[in-house]
Amino acid sequence: MAILVTGGLGHVGSWTAYNLAKQGNKVIIYDPAVKHFDSLGLEFLQEVKDNLIFEDGDILDFQTTCDVLNKYRDSIEGIIHTAALIGVPEFTDRPYRNVSLNTFGTLNMLEVARIFGIKKFVYTSSGAVYGDTAGVLHEDTPYKATDLYGSTKISGELFSLQYGDAFDMDVRIARVYFIYGPGKMPSGMYPLYKGLFGPLEGVFNYIGESGSDTEIDFTHVWDVAQGVNKVYRQEKVENKVFNISSGIKVSLGEVVQIVKEILGVDTGVYLGPGFGLKRGAPLDIGRARMVLGYEPEFPEIADGIRNYLEWINKNKSKVNEMHKV
Secondary structure, X not given: OEEEEEOOOOXXXXXXXXXXXHOOOEEEEEEOOHXXXXXXXXXXXXXHHHHEEEEEOOOOOHHXXXXXXXHOOOOEEEEEEOOOOOOHHHHHHOHHHHHHHHHHHHHHHHHHHHHOOOOEEXXXXXXXXXXXXXXXXXXXXXXXXXXXXXXXXXHHHHHHHHHHHHHOOEEEEEEEOOEEOOOOOHHHOOHHHHHHHHHHHOOOOOXXXXXXXXXXXXXXXXXXXXXXXXXXXXXXXXXXXXXEOOOOOEEHHHHHHHHHHHHOOOOOOEEOOOOOOOOOOOEOOHHHHHHHOOOOOOOOHHHHHHHHHHHHHHHHHHHHHHHHO
């Protein structure tokens, strides 16, 4: 039996697929970027290629998605839905397309799961559903999205949970938060990440008018992948929603300083005082720890950044060369 991972060549999806395949599972990667695989810098997937199946397709294309599910209808045990668009600039520039992908794309995946009798479905959501709520952010904290992205994640959660109730599906939600780490160069990420982590790749001198006081619960992508897979693999769950993060907040100003100290140079990165993002407290990961045995490998962001730098140094020239083609 196989597990289908939507967005399986994305930042979260690729490591989720890798983690599953490394454990001996057959994984079907469903992603519109399959035809461009050689230019994505995801060589780590070659290590587990014998357990991977690649299918090209867009979750907004309902017929193609049905065709793929029909092709493997007798061998898919479950779906992990990681495909999504993130980032405030993306949603500001192309709101309709991006809201559509995150909402109707999720609805399409739930519907094909229903049609083909696939009972297990994990939806990868986000801490953005909490918005700027202060205090302890546990799974029962009320929704309070402060942007379009968070709103799409709320709708995806509600669609998923309602499909689960209505059609006797084993639906689970993994709320992940502010992901960084191997698999994606800072230059390929949205502006805040380019500014914070760009110096690891040699991109310096980012200036932001404000934001140094903003506190973020950054999560290493390996921790996200292992957390999502634990949500999927857990035999039985009474609660359907799990926070997956480091559980520790750090200010953006501190991140700038940590990067400077690790590199040993003045990066020229400056963030003015104040709060640039409407986000609140770190996620409470107590439920994931207790029920799933989840424990982040990189709870301290300094350790995660060192790991990220190691990956960048190994892959930078390779990725840059591919991007010239």
